[in-house]
């Protein structure tokens with residue numbers, strides 16, 4: 001998922017085919033300022049190494065100096081090193097920020113704040129990302145991207161304290177398949193509906209839907225029974241978040257931890 005603000009382009013997760021998608025939306029790999037990886041499952045990370053190679057290749061050919069921030073759990077550092085090992089270090093620097101504790105892992109790039117927040121995903125450590133994105137007119141939009149799993153209590157408390165405008169969350173399963181969701185450490189429509197009610201964002205966007213549902217995705221209606229402002233993400237869908245900021249909201253200060 002791509003988040004674009006004023007002079008900043010961030011990519012959340014890099015599954016297989018990410019470069020094709022970037023090309024389809026007209027974004028050059030070398031244009032990315034920050035890449036955040038939620039966890040090391042293949043569907044979130046298989047595209048990272050080829051993507052970083054493209055970034056390195058492009059930057060080396062343009063002979064410019066550039067730094068890209070890479071945020072993620074331990075392991076993304078190895079992938080980054082392996083991907084750009086053979087390229088000239090004079091040009092591209094990958095500024096790797098491994099997540100230890102959310103309080104010490106806040107990343108600020110050009111006035112935009114990115115905070116990793118813990119998500120329970122079976123036996124894999126996963127991180128959701130809270131982004132305070134600078135948009136036009138010195139205003140901010142607060143986005144949370146949660147994948148994969150069920151947000152921990154700390155995360156919900158953080159989101160309640162700091163506020164969310166756009167909540168993008170995985171809803172792999174319908175509530176009908178909650179036993180399977182529990183077994184695989186995924187969210188259901190119930191997980192997202194509960195979260196939406198307690199965090200009260202302006203809009204909810206569901207993503208990471210299990211293939212089994214085909215053209216009718218029950219999660220959308222299931223969430224809608226409890227929270228009206230919900231949409232389903234589709235490939236290449238664009239959501240114009242700049243229309244969202246409420247002017248009276250002062251969110252320019254630091255983030256607050258629970």
Ligand SMILES: [Zn+2]
Nearest residue numbers: 039041121148
């Ligand atoms: Zn996963």
Ligand SMILES: [Zn+2]
Nearest residue numbers: 041043044148
């Ligand atoms: Zn996944």
